[in-house]
Amino acid sequence: MTDPAAPLAPEQPNIPEGDAFAVTPDLVRRVADALDREQADEALALVSSLHAADVADLLEALRAGDREDLIQALGPGLDPEVLADLDEHVRDRVLEKIEPEEIAAAAAELDTDDAAHLIEDLDEVEQRKVLEAMPAADREMVEAALAYPDESAGRLMQRDYVAVPSFWNVGQVIDWLRETEALPDEFYEIFVVDPRHRPIGTVPLYRAMRNQRKTEISTIMNTDIHMVPVVMDQEDVAYQFDQYNLASAPVVGPDGRLLGQITVDDVVDVIQEEAEEDIHRLGGVSADGDLHLNPIQTVRRRSIWLVVNLLTAVIASLTIAIFAETIEQIVALAILMPIVASMGGNAGTQTLTVAVRALATKELTAANGARILWKECVVGGVNGIIFAIVTGAVAAVWFGAPIIGLVIGLAMIINMLVAGAAGMLIPLGLSRAGVDPAISAGIFLTTVTDVVGFFAFLGLAKLILL
Amino acid sequence: MTDPAAPLAPEQPNIPEGDAFAVTPDLVRRVADALDREQADEALALVSSLHAADVADLLEALRAGDREDLIQALGPGLDPEVLADLDEHVRDRVLEKIEPEEIAAAAAELDTDDAAHLIEDLDEVEQRKVLEAMPAADREMVEAALAYPDESAGRLMQRDYVAVPSFWNVGQVIDWLRETEALPDEFYEIFVVDPRHRPIGTVPLYRAMRNQRKTEISTIMNTDIHMVPVVMDQEDVAYQFDQYNLASAPVVGPDGRLLGQITVDDVVDVIQEEAEEDIHRLGGVSADGDLHLNPIQTVRRRSIWLVVNLLTAVIASLTIAIFAETIEQIVALAILMPIVASMGGNAGTQTLTVAVRALATKELTAANGARILWKECVVGGVNGIIFAIVTGAVAAVWFGAPIIGLVIGLAMIINMLVAGAAGMLIPLGLSRAGVDPAISAGIFLTTVTDVVGFFAFLGLAKLILL
Numbered sequence: 001m002t003d004p005a006a007p008l009a010p011e012q013p014n015i016p017e018g019d020a021f022a023v024t025p026d027l028v029r030r031v032a033d034a035l036d037r038e039q040a041d042e043a044l045a046l047v048s049s050l051h052a053a054d055v056a057d058l059l060e061a062l063r064a065g066d067r068e069d070l071i072q073a074l075g076p077g078l079d080p081e082v083l084a085d086l087d088e089h090v091r092d093r094v095l096e097k098i099e100p101e102e103i104a105a106a107a108a109e110l111d112t113d114d115a116a117h118l119i120e121d122l123d124e125v126e127q128r129k130v131l132e133a134m135p136a137a138d139r140e141m142v143e144a145a146l147a148y149p150d151e152s153a154g155r156l157m158q159r160d161y162v163a164v165p166s167f168w169n170v171g172q173v174i175d176w177l178r179e180t181e182a183l184p185d186e187f188y189e190i191f192v193v194d195p196r197h198r199p200i201g202t203v204p205l206y207r208a209m210r211n212q213r214k215t216e217i218s219t220i221m222n223t224d225i226h227m228v229p230v231v232m233d234q235e236d237v238a239y240q241f242d243q244y245n246l247a248s249a250p251v252v253g254p255d256g257r258l259l260g261q262i263t264v265d266d267v268v269d270v271i272q273e274e275a276e277e278d279i280h281r282l283g284g285v286s287a288d289g290d291l292h293l294n295p296i297q298t299v300r301r302r303s304i305w306l307v308v309n310l311l312t313a314v315i316a317s318l319t320i321a322i323f324a325e326t327i328e329q330i331v332a333l334a335i336l337m338p339i340v341a342s343m344g345g346n347a348g349t350q351t352l353t354v355a356v357r358a359l360a361t362k363e364l365t366a367a368n369g370a371r372i373l374w375k376e377c378v379v380g381g382v383n384g385i386i387f388a389i390v391t392g393a394v395a396a397v398w399f400g401a402p403i404i405g406l407v408i409g410l411a412m413i414i415n416m417l418v419a420g421a422a423g424m425l426i427p428l429g430l431s432r433a434g435v436d437p438a439i440s441a442g443i444f445l446t447t448v449t450d451v452v453g454f455f456a457f458l459g460l461a462k463l464i465l466l
Numbered sequence: 467m468t469d470p471a472a473p474l475a476p477e478q479p480n481i482p483e484g485d486a487f488a489v490t491p492d493l494v495r496r497v498a499d500a501l502d503r504e505q506a507d508e509a510l511a512l513v514s515s516l517h518a519a520d521v522a523d524l525l526e527a528l529r530a531g532d533r534e535d536l537i538q539a540l541g542p543g544l545d546p547e548v549l550a551d552l553d554e555h556v557r558d559r560v561l562e563k564i565e566p567e568e569i570a571a572a573a574a575e576l577d578t579d580d581a582a583h584l585i586e587d588l589d590e591v592e593q594r595k596v597l598e599a600m601p602a603a604d605r606e607m608v609e610a611a612l613a614y615p616d617e618s619a620g621r622l623m624q625r626d627y628v629a630v631p632s633f634w635n636v637g638q639v640i641d642w643l644r645e646t647e648a649l650p651d652e653f654y655e656i657f658v659v660d661p662r663h664r665p666i667g668t669v670p671l672y673r674a675m676r677n678q679r680k681t682e683i684s685t686i687m688n689t690d691i692h693m694v695p696v697v698m699d700q701e702d703v704a705y706q707f708d709q710y711n712l713a714s715a716p717v718v719g720p721d722g723r724l725l726g727q728i729t730v731d732d733v734v735d736v737i738q739e740e741a742e743e744d745i746h747r748l749g750g751v752s753a754d755g756d757l758h759l760n761p762i763q764t765v766r767r768r769s770i771w772l773v774v775n776l777l778t779a780v781i782a783s784l785t786i787a788i789f790a791e792t793i794e795q796i797v798a799l800a801i802l803m804p805i806v807a808s809m810g811g812n813a814g815t816q817t818l819t820v821a822v823r824a825l826a827t828k829e830l831t832a833a834n835g836a837r838i839l840w841k842e843c844v845v846g847g848v849n850g851i852i853f854a855i856v857t858g859a860v861a862a863v864w865f866g867a868p869i870i871g872l873v874i875g876l877a878m879i880i881n882m883l884v885a886g887a888a889g890m891l892i893p894l895g896l897s898r899a900g901v902d903p904a905i906s907a908g909i910f911l912t913t914v915t916d917v918v919g920f921f922a923f924l925g926l927a928k929l930i931l932l
Contacts, residue, residue, distance in 0.1 A: 021705075021828060028833035051690075053709045061833050087829075177676050187672050188654055188713065205671040206653050210643045224517075239487075242738060243519045245731040247654065247713070264730050265711040268737060272708060275741030276823060279748065283819025284812060291824050295844040302816050303849055306809065310853065313808040314860065320801045327793070327800050334793050334800035335786045338807070338916070342779040343772065346750060350768050353749025357742060358757050362487060363553075367494035367527050378761040383769055387776065394780065450804070 022054040028061045035066045040073035047074070052081035060090050060292060068097055080106035084114040089292040092121055100126065104133030107142065111185065112159050113266060116145035120155075153232040156270065157251040157260035160184035163191040164217060166200060171213030173203075184261070188247040191258060192221045198256040199225055204247070227252050230259055234270045239362065241267040278360060281438035282353070284309075308443055316341070316450035323458035326466060332399045333461050336408055339391060340457045344415035344449035347383055351376050351423025352445050356437050359427060373424045380420020384413035407464055411457035415449060422448045488520040494527045501532045506539035513540070518547035526556050526758060534563055546572035550580040555758040558587055566592065570599035573608065577651065578625050579732060582611035586621075619698040622736065623717040623726035626650035629657040630683060632666060637679030650727070654713035657724060658687045664722040665691055670713070693718050696725055700736045705828065707733040744826060747904035748819070750775070774909055782807070782916035789924035792932060798865045799927050802874055805857060806923045810881035810915035813849055817842050817889025818911050822903050825893060839890045846886020850879035873930055877923035881915060888914045 027046065034042040047055060047070070059067050059082070071078065071094060083106055086094060095103060095118075107115040107130065115138070119130050131139050141159050148154025161184060164173050173190060177183065190208060192201040201221030211220055226244050228237055228251045240246065241264055248263045277287040284305040290298045320327070320337070327334050355372075358364035364372060388409035396405030426444045427437035493512060500508035513521060513536070525533050525548070537544065537560060549572055552560060561569060561584075573581040573596065581604070585596050597605050607625050614620025627650060630639050639656060643649065656674060658667040667687030677686055692710050694703055694717045706712065707730055717726045743753040750771040756764045786793070786803070793800050821838075824830035830838060854875035862871030892910045893903035 021702075023828075023831075025831045025833035028831070051710055053711075057709075057828070060829060061831065063837065174675060177672075178678060183672075183676070186670065186713075204652065205675060206643075206649075209640060209671060209675060210649070212644060236487075242734050243523075244517055245519075245734075247652075247730070264713070264734070268708050268711075268730070268734060271734065271737050272741070272827075275738070275745070276827075279741070279745055279823050280819060282745065282748065284816050285819050289820055289823065291820050291829060291838065295841050295848065298841070298845045299848045299852070302813070302845065303852060305816065306813060306849060306853060307856075309812045310805070310809060310857065313805040316804055316808070317801050320804070324797045324801060328797045331790045331794045331800075334797075334803075335783050335790060337800075338782055338786070338804065339776070339779040341804070342782070342912075342916075343776060346775045347768070347772060350750050350771070353746060353751050354755055354757050357745050357755065361738075361742075362489075362523070363526060363757060365491045365494070365527065367491035371529065372757065375761050375764070379764045379768065382761065382765045383772060386765070386769060387772060390773075391776065446808075450808075 022050055023057040023061065028058060031058060031070065032062055032066050035062075035069045035073075040069070043070060044073055044077075052079045053085045055079065055082045056085035056087075059094070060087050064093065067094070071097060076102075078106075080109045080118075081114075084110055084118055087292050088121060088288065089290075091118070095122065095126075100129035101133045103130045108134050108138045112141045112145050112260075113156055115142045116155055120146060120150070148230065151234045152230070153228045153234065153237050153251050153262060154230040154259075156234055156237060156266050157228075157230070157262050158184055159260045161191060161250070161258070161261040162187050162189075163193045163197070163199075163258055166192045166194070166216075166218040166221065168217050169213065170208055170211045170215045170217065170220075173208060173217065174213070186263060186265075187261070188263065189261075190217075191250050191261070192217055193258055196256075197258050199227060199250040199252065199258050201225060202250070225250065228262060229254075235274050237262060238267050238270045238274060242271065274360075278356065278438045281436065282356065282442060284442070305443075312443060312447040312450070315447060316454060319451050319454045320458065322455075323462060326458055326462045330461065330465060332401075332404060333458060336395055336404070337454055337457050340408060340411045340415055341450045341453035343387055343391070343412060344419040344453045345446050347380060347416045348419030348423040348445045348449050349442065351380070351420050352427060352441050355424050355427040356441060359431050359437060364428075369424075369428055373421065373428075376420040376424045377417065378420075380417045380423075381413070383420075384416035387416065388412040403465060404461075407460045408457060410460055411453065414456040415453040418452045419445075419449050488516055489523040489527060494524060497524060497536065498528055498532045501528075501535045501539075506535070509536060510539055510543075518545045519551045521545065521548045522551035522553075525560070526553050530559065533560070537563060542568075544572075546575045546584075547580075550576055550584055553758050554587060554754060555756075557584070561588065561592075566595035567599045569596045574600050574604045578607045578611050578726075579622055581608045582621055586612060586616070614696060617700045618696070619694045619700065619703050619717050619728060620696045620725075622700055622703060622732050623694075623696070623728050624650055625726045627657060627716070627724065627727040628653050628655075629659045629663070629665075629724055632658045632660070632682075632684040632687070634683050635679065636674055636677045636681045636683065636686075639674060639683065640679070652729060652731075653727070654729065655727075656683075657716050657727070658683055659724055662722075663724050665693060665716045665718065665724050667691060668716070691716065694728060695720075701740050703728060704733050704736045704740060708737065740826075744822065744904045747902065748822065748908060750908070771909075778909055778913040778916070781913060782920060785917045785920045786924065788921075789928060792924055792928045796870075796927065796931060798861075798867075798870060799924060802861055802870070803920055803923050806874060806877045806881050807916045807919035809853055809857070809878060810885040810919045811912050813846060813882045814885030814889040814911045814915045815908065817846070817886050818893060818907055821890050821893040822907060825897050825903055830894075835890075835894055839887065839894075842886040842890045843883060844886075846883045846889075847879070849886075850882035853882065854878040869931060870927075873926045874923060876926055877919065880922040881919040884918045885911075885915050 031043050031046050107118050119127050145155055188205055190203045191199050194200050201223050202225050203217060203221045207220055226240055226246060226249055228249045230251050230253050248261050250258050251260045251262055253259050280287055280289050286301045290301055391412055392405035392409030395408045396402045422445055427441045430437040430441055497509050497512050573584050585593050611621055654671055656669045657665050660666050667689050668691050669683060669687045673686055692706050692712060692715050694715045696717050696719050714727050714729045716724050717728055719725050746753055746755050752767045756767055821830060857878055858871035858875030861874045862868045888911055893907045896903040896907055
């Protein structure tokens, strides 16, 4: 898979060095420096012993100009795996600089899933050119992969797998594995299929190896197989691997026939990607992030979210405007009102965060939704009372008016109770409506807590103080 | 590993059913209903064909009373894997109801890492009782695991592994695997060690199986091994597995000797856990979540964060208080001021989210920090100008005073510029100080954007309008 270069010094062959971070800031600086001085050989020497994934990280960390220089210096020595491992925004820019024929050559060397991943974001004309430059057999497999929906099992699977009939014995399997050339690069299980090529069992390699040659496959196979329909969403595939600790899984078509396999290393990437998407969406950033986009692309993406936020902020301001006269008479209200809104927003965000995450991991469902909603209302109420007392006391002392403390305390209880309920109901409702709650729940929530916070506080003030 | 019950109906042996969600809300309701009617047999029948991980999910979804009833009904039929798979808060409560001898029996059946995980949160007296009730060999392994720091490779590893000398050939390895009883339940690679038991290579099982019996192990082993020091943090272990697509890795002690192995299924759990921790922390919730805690425990944990937030909200209010007189004269300022603060908070949160995530994935380092900071300032400035124009126009029309539009526009530019810079500098600074930026960056950020937002808007208003 990788360069056979030993990462360990010969004198100390076995000192554990925890080589988790091969791409150190120092390495990036030295490579950039060499490229700036046009010493391509020096840069290549620094890069030569790196794993493809580390080269990809290095390219991502370099300035765009240095990145192009390094790609050019690497030339045909560029490992296709590097292209597959690149962040998609960086990859798009790198591929622009490479001829379709070279991309085709790289794609032909990769697993089907990685090859599809490599060219899926190219524009149609460019994609066609690359596909036409590929060997026919590879092209067909990649085209078949691209025909499945984005983020489906069909995109994720490799078309190479190992399948045997159930009447074979261990010896036959081993002999066949030794003789057959066209096998996947990596596999952890042997799939057992019936005459119509439908999986009926799996045999982990460690089990096949530990049994005598004459042992029949049907006697040692697992029959509780976790099959992946080819149209299954990758998030559900990842759930299944995580839930059942799978190393690989057979992918089957609508007729139940074996089409390919998904291995756990691909699933690790999916899990990282899905978690990243949730984190980004909760923070109001597009799912794939924008670290590697240029400022203008970044502004374009982020401003959409900020426009929505501006609208909600104006709604909150309209709420305040209702009570303009009240504020004119008691300016202390203007000073204190952000506290009520802010506390509601934060308490609601806590509930929302737990709810969004639990929905993603299937821990929050229709079965326990009502119970958890009730719990969040209790939590909101109790926290409301606690912070009503604290904030009320602070406000009363600050402005020398116990009645102001009473008003802010009551408003705090109302807003934190509402925050707890809204923090659950909004994501539950969005989820039921088929919308990803991570994307939009936060904006609805803070609109609610701002409006309720300002309205309760200023409204109560008008009622009680004037 | 699991019950051999076939999840597929006999008439349709191979229809892909995408069994990703075995624990449906309907199943939970039927089990709860059977338990409420004290029909334990009916409940057991519903549970009998489930995988251990699904039984754990079912227990988590049940009310506490029903959960205890089901545990009791399962009795010794409870698969130890179920206990290992439970959410830690639920597990703590379940273990309280089980005798130490039964916990010991369950722990003895599990892999070392799962057994250690099972009893690590018990109080010391209880943990001692369980350990003493375990068979001596198992106890020693679990005690050794518990001696390593929480969330370290030592906790994660299994002490069972397959290691052979490099002068063996494939046939010898296969024969030895067939003859030896004490092997790990699952393994994907054979580790090759030198005479001092230090790893010098690895052979994936698929490669061992595909080579002739007489092939020497030393000729087919990978020598670029990614060793895991036993004290390595689990987050770094996960990074290494993800980066290099590992199926397993040898764990070595400070002297370089092989101590155990970590397999990718454990790493999948770690990746889920670490992503979950980041999501929770960014939302102001404790890292392990609180879905399964009771309301009082939840209030206790969440209120800590809310106290910090109250302090920052008071700081923002103090900023407003400086300009009490100005607000008294122009009440429109009180109405508009939350818009500036809110837009700064949201723009800053976008930057912060990208920065926190990129720090976690090592995409943001000292090598590109300055460049990305500069980019975020540009993005903040450009967004500031865009929203200054929009908001300024809205405010000018709303209050019929172009000069108010000018004031809010200028304040917007200042606050969004500061938000972009602070959204990068705060997580970078926290990270450099060794603090997890996901925990505390948000609270610092909104303090900055609130204070700067209010100060810039009200200060400019005082300067320009009065």
